[in-house]
Amino acid sequence: MPDMTVPPLPPETMRALLQGMMRVRAFEEAVHDLYQRKLLPGMSPHLSAGQEAVAAGVCLQLRPDDYMVTTHRGHGHSLLKGMDAQRMMAELCSKETGYCHGRGGTMHIASPEVGCLGANGIVGAGLPIAVGAGLSIQYRGTDQVCVAFFGDGASNQGTFHESVNLATARKLPVVFVCENNIYALSTNFARTGATPNVVDRARGYDIPGVTVDGMAVEGVYAATTTALERARSGQGPTLIEAKTYRYYGHGASDHRPYRTKEEEAQWRCSDAIQCYGDLLIERGVATAAERDDLSARAAAEAQAAVDFAVSSPDPDPARVGDYVFA
Amino acid sequence: MTYRDAINAALAEELERDERVFLLGEDVGLFGGAMAVTKGLYERFGERRVQDMPISESAIVGGTLGAVLTGLRPVAEIMFIDFVGVCMDQIVNQIAKVRYMLGGQVEVPLVIRTQGGGGKSYAAQHSQSLEAWFMHTPGLKVVIPSTPADAKGLLKSAIRDNNPVLFIEHKLLYNEKGEVPEGEHLVPLGQARVVREGSGLTIATYSRMVGLVQQAAEGLAAEGTEVEIVDLRTLTPLDEETMFASVRKTGRFLAVEEGHLTAGVGAELVARVTKNCFDYLDGPPERVAAQDRPIPCAPALEKATLPQVEDILTAARALVG
Ligand SMILES: Cc1ncc(C[n+]2csc(CCOP(=O)(O)OP(=O)(O)O)c2C)c(N)n1
Numbered sequence: 001m002p003d004m005t006v007p008p009l010p011p012e013t014m015r016a017l018l019q020g021m022m023r024v025r026a027f028e029e030a031v032h033d034l035y036q037r038k039l040l041p042g043m044s045p046h047l048s049a050g051q052e053a054v055a056a057g058v059c060l061q062l063r064p065d066d067y068m069v070t071t072h073r074g075h076g077h078s079l080l081k082g083m084d085a086q087r088m089m090a091e092l093c094s095k096e097t098g099y100c101h102g103r104g105g106t107m108h109i110a111s112p113e114v115g116c117l118g119a120n121g122i123v124g125a126g127l128p129i130a131v132g133a134g135l136s137i138q139y140r141g142t143d144q145v146c147v148a149f150f151g152d153g154a155s156n157q158g159t160f161h162e163s164v165n166l167a168t169a170r171k172l173p174v175v176f177v178c179e180n181n182i183y184a185l186s187t188n189f190a191r192t193g194a195t196p197n198v199v200d201r202a203r204g205y206d207i208p209g210v211t212v213d214g215m216a217v218e219g220v221y222a223a224t225t226t227a228l229e230r231a232r233s234g235q236g237p238t239l240i241e242a243k244t245y246r247y248y249g250h251g252a253s254d255h256r257p258y259r260t261k262e263e264e265a266q267w268r269c270s271d272a273i274q275c276y277g278d279l280l281i282e283r284g285v286a287t288a289a290e291r292d293d294l295s296a297r298a299a300a301e302a303q304a305a306v307d308f309a310v311s312s313p314d315p316d317p318a319r320v321g322d323y324v325f326a
Numbered sequence: 327m328t329y330r331d332a333i334n335a336a337l338a339e340e341l342e343r344d345e346r347v348f349l350l351g352e353d354v355g356l357f358g359g360a361m362a363v364t365k366g367l368y369e370r371f372g373e374r375r376v377q378d379m380p381i382s383e384s385a386i387v388g389g390t391l392g393a394v395l396t397g398l399r400p401v402a403e404i405m406f407i408d409f410v411g412v413c414m415d416q417i418v419n420q421i422a423k424v425r426y427m428l429g430g431q432v433e434v435p436l437v438i439r440t441q442g443g444g445g446k447s448y449a450a451q452h453s454q455s456l457e458a459w460f461m462h463t464p465g466l467k468v469v470i471p472s473t474p475a476d477a478k479g480l481l482k483s484a485i486r487d488n489n490p491v492l493f494i495e496h497k498l499l500y501n502e503k504g505e506v507p508e509g510e511h512l513v514p515l516g517q518a519r520v521v522r523e524g525s526g527l528t529i530a531t532y533s534r535m536v537g538l539v540q541q542a543a544e545g546l547a548a549e550g551t552e553v554e555i556v557d558l559r560t561l562t563p564l565d566e567e568t569m570f571a572s573v574r575k576t577g578r579f580l581a582v583e584e585g586h587l588t589a590g591v592g593a594e595l596v597a598r599v600t601k602n603c604f605d606y607l608d609g610p611p612e613r614v615a616a617q618d619r620p621i622p623c624a625p626a627l628e629k630a631t632l633p634q635v636e637d638i639l640t641a642a643r644a645l646v647g
């Protein structure tokens with residue numbers, strides 16, 4: 001991976017990035033645990049553990065009024081865009097107190113109020129929606145931005161082309177962030193992609209295509225800063241490809257026969273949270289005690305979310321017909 | 327043999343029998359399918375016959391048509407029926423219409439296998455029963471088996487049929503076991519099966535609802551009502567005669583489906599029964615179906631949305647009462 005030249009960040013930003021990643025990890029580990037304990041009904045959740053640097057590097061610099069569209073693997077993005085861990089966890093447990101009052105579950109986490117326009121159960125379906133948000137921003141004449149997360153697998157959907165083309169043709173303020181974790185369910189991108197990298201396609205649209213190490217949060221952060229500036233100033237979209245890895249299977253029931261234990265171990269060696277924590281200590285930006293404290297606070301947030309979710313009431317079947325029409 | 331294994335066996339036998347048959351879909355090869363239906367086929371037949379595809383439903387399904395027009399007999403897998411939204415143009419505007427539009431110049435021997443249905447709290451985009459959409463599309467055959475034997479026999483017939491077939495499996499049936507006849511087992515498309523004979527009430531149904539109707543029929547028998555259950559097995563072509571013959575005997579008709587009520591399969595069945603058996607009916611036919619709302623995630627809400635045995639019992643009692 002080419003080394004990104006990164007301007008030094010303020011220490012509080014560095015600590016915020018570390019904390020953000022820890023919050024996502026703690027949340028995902030808690031979700032995994034709930035699912036194992038059979039407290040999370042429905043589809044086994046798509047966890048983003050391993051990919052935290054992308055969520056933190058992108059979402060922590062979005063403004064509250066910016067928009068974000070995510071995927072079936074969207075817990076981290078949603079949490080760091082400003083959603084509340086407790087109401088998210090309650091939704092994952094299909095509880096009345098969840099964001100969607102138990103109607104949505106893991107694949108349909110959203111809170112338009114904080115700019116989270118939605119996860120999605122249909123691969124590639126979020127991309128046109130992000131473009132629509134971009135159209136709306138341009139129409140209303142604001143300097144907001146919409147970030148569209150999608151996977152390597154989603155990049156093979158027709159919606160990818162339609163969306164990037166339209167956003168580019170109209171110079172819409174959309175930032176396309178591909179989390180390339182190599183696999184789409186079991187299928188290696190090398191077996192289905194026309195080019196080795198998703199970002200290679202940026203040339204076809206004549207937009208900047210930036211590859212970042214998705215395990216290195218500051219590189220993700222820097223690439224996003226540039227892309228956001230470009231989008232806000234009316235120059236149109238950027239395609240960012242973050243090379244990353246999901247630690248768990250596609251879902252909890254996926255035993256990962258398509259990849260090796262060695263490959264998994266190798267990626268864990270460059271764990272974004274471990275490495276960045278070490279780096280901040282080395283730089284004197286945080287002490288070991290401060291790192292432990294951030295980690296403990298992330299764990300506490302996740303535990304509080306679990307407690308809230310588990311003790312929340314189920315939705316009332318008598319009101320099952322609510323929310324069909326406005 | 328399980329429903330899953332029966333489908334796997336049908337695929338293996340047809341791959342073996344006809345070199346023009348090949349499989350394509352997401353994760354169907356090396357991984358053996360998201361529902362593990364194609365396990366072992368990649369190893370046995372190789373990557374030319376069992377092709378892993380990108381997440382590109384339009385290209386997969388549209389691709390089957392191109393392959394058909396040039397001499398092959400593809401069998402595509404769409405992981406969840408909900409994802410047909412992505413490739414609806416290829417199914418509805420291309421595949422279903424091409425033979426007629428071209429004045430009969432081509433035959434379209436392709437199968438799109440998929441699975442639908444709810445009951446697992448998979449929420450609104452992974453739980454639907456969309457067969458009515460395709461019953462509403464002339465030019466497509468719609469096959470929807472309830473047992474392992476039918477799954478095998480119907481799939482083999484579908485692959486040999488010279489028309490496009492949408493073959494709809496049910497995610498809750500994959501582990502269901504049943505007898506499957508040894509050797510070459512073909513079930514013709516367009517023949518319903520009388521699952522249980524009775525004289526008090528006809529219930530026409532298909533797929534997972536057959537099991538629920540059977541449970542309800544046990545309860546109704548204890549109350550003195552003998553239900554005749556007709557498993558339609560294919561929705562297009564529809565075996566009306568078996569259904570009509572039953573209604574002429576029982577005088578009462580209930581349609582049970584897992585899809586939504588409005589403009590659903592049951593609406594069509596009731597219309598046909600009413601027109602053709604009017605003089606034999608003791609009262610208006612009734613329907614049990616999913617409520618007209620997206621399918622919610624929460625188990626209690628999903629239960630309140632999809633048809634339950636209790637709903638069938640209630641409707642049946644009202645009909646015979
Ligand atoms: C249209 C559609 N096709 C297939 C699926 C099934 N599916 C869900 S996630 C997934 C893999 C997605 O891969 P990628 O985009 O790389 O995201 P990742 O899971 O790696 O985060 C598949 C095939 C789906 N949900 N929607």
Ligand SMILES: [Mg+2]
Pocket residue numbers: 151152153179180181182183184185
């Ligand atoms: Mg992926």
